Amino acid sequence: MFGRIIEYISVFLAILIVIPLHELAHGFVAGWCGDPTPKLNDRMTINPMAHIDLVGAISFVLVGFGWSKPMPTNPYNFRNYKRDSFFVAIAGIVMDYLIAFISIPIFWSLVLYIFPIVGDLGLFDDVIVGVFSHTYSISLGFMAINLLPFYPYDCFRAIDAFATKRGAFFKFLRDKGIYIMYGLFALSFFADISGLYFLDILGNYMSFTSAILGIPINAFWGLFI
16 A cells, blocks of 8 residues: 555656756747747746646556657747747657756666665665656656657657648648547547456557667666766
């Protein structure tokens, strides 16, 4: 029972790190490219509540994936429409990878050095270690889901920035992407309830992609840890 509670608390605290930084990356790059929209909408803040969607956060805690409040931007304010649209789109993905990269040394520093010196802090050390373990996995999972090439994910926005031909399939991914997302979420919930895990297309994709994305990070830090 306590183990499950610690798990939920750790995941929630990790979300409070990953989601605001992901959205702030979009907003910071948008501002750098000349768009004041994020600032005008009071989104350039580290306050997690400005960036977290409650239902999306609960979904993260319970099933391992979810969503945030999109950072409002106006690409018509950009100095270079296509180039800056691309940079703003990929900013969140890049931030996710940086978070995962930084989480590894923090996690192992806590496990190998800090807590052995400080001593047993009860449930506190379990929560903190869990936070950075989940910060790593959630950031890679959030990156993986944003690499899906349909609207509203960052990968689609990056492709859209330079797409010169927008045929029927492209329009389908743009106009129906949100329904594809809902369908994948629903299928994942059904797979979890029914035990038919092979139907969890989104969960299996995220697990596989996160593992691949994590290989360079673990290989690098493995040289030092």
